[in-house]
Amino acid sequence: MHTTLIDSATLAQHLTDPDWVVLDCRHDLMNLSAGRDGFAIGHIQNAQFADMESQLSGAKLGADGMFRGRHPLPDRAALIETLRAWGVNDNTQVVAYDAHGGMYAARLWWLLRWIGHPAVAVLDGGLAAWQSAGLPLVTPLAARPRGHIAEKPTLAKTVTAAELVDNLHGGELSVVDARAPDRYRGENETIDPVGGHIPGAKNRFFKDNLKGDGRFKSERELRHDFAALFDSAPYAVMQCGSGVTACHNLLALELAKLPGAALYPGSWSEWCADPARPVATGD
Structure with a gap:
């Protein structure tokens, strides 16, 4: 497997x-x-x-x-x-x-x-x-028989915006933002209506998980990188612009043997849609 x-x-x-x-x-x-x-x-x-x-x-x-x-x-x-x-x-x-x-x-x-x-x-x-690697691409479409997968107990965790609002003042959750640094700082927001980040969130651009050839870094390298962002993976939350590239950080954490972090599915696009939620800019 x-x-x-x-x-x-x-x-x-x-x-x-x-x-x-x-x-x-x-x-x-x-x-x-x-x-x-x-x-x-x-x-x-x-x-x-x-x-x-x-x-x-x-x-x-x-x-x-x-x-x-x-x-x-x-x-x-x-x-x-x-x-x-x-x-x-x-x-x-x-x-x-x-x-x-x-x-x-x-x-x-x-x-x-x-x-x-x-x-x-x-x-x-x-x-x-x-x-x-010299392996080919093709154009014919695949036809497969219908599958029968069934839902089982989840292997992943999520948090809500409300939980992160509660966490703003002295909470134990460490929030990590996977967006590019300029978007995190609020300097170049081209997708969402407001730039910046959730107060207290740290930045880990998802591309920093990769080596120059586009493959993932080693377990040792990833563990070292993430150690600077939080003390305990089970109390860490990964987010990004809309809950997509945050999953890249979650995969990197699995490779680093640091399981247990949660995803904030709505991420910045949901957070900044409510003007009542605070926004931070800069580093």
């Missing part, structure tokens, strides 16, 4: 394995058709496309009419149905990849753990590593 990362050579050996499902998670926040267009041009053999907006995210407005962020978690039942349509069973090894250093593939990795499926891994280095 692969539960964090997988390399291109190992994946290549299992492309026709009926117990493996490969999912292409390419996406572009500024061009929502880019991922699907790239998939159509060429993808890993037998891969299926996972759409960030419609399949890996839920409704932006909750039942109470409140804004839940740009990429809220999908309804659990809807996610299970999507996974079954992709052919995922309880014993399926799922592999997610993208062309962005795991930026989007990590979201699918976290979602599978959220519904209790541990056999999910991200292709280390993504499409760049696959192609640099």
Whole structure:
């Protein structure tokens, strides 16, 4: 079972394995058709496309009419149905990849753990590593029989905006923001209406989890990096712009053998939508 990362050579050996499902998670926040267009041009053999907006995210407005962020978690039942349509069973090894250093593939990795499926891994280095190994891309679409995965006890934790508001004054939770430093500081906000960060949050840009070749750093390096941000992983909360790239930090924590951190799904996009919630800027 692969539960964090997988390399291109190992994946290549299992492309026709009926117990493996490969999912292409390419996406572009500024061009929502880019991922699907790239998939159509060429993808890993037998891969299926996972759409960030419609399949890996839920409704932006909750039942109470409140804004839940740009990429809220999908309804659990809807996610299970999507996974079954992709052919995922309880014993399926799922592999997610993208062309962005795991930026989007990590979201699918976290979602599978959220519904209790541990056999999910991200292709280390993504499409760049696959192609640099001389492995091909194809255009035919995969057809798989319907799966029967069932929801199990979750392997992931979440926190709400209300919990983080309560934590602002002397709370024990350590909040880590995965956005680029200029967005964290409030200097260059191009997506959300307000720039800045949750007061007290520290910054860990998700790309800092990667080496120069786009693969993840070693366990030792990641453990060293995260040690500067909090004392205890079970009391840490990962967030970002909309709950997507925060999952990259959560994957890095698993690699560092620092499990137990939570995701704030609504992240900055939900937080800054309520003017009653305080905003910090700068470092």
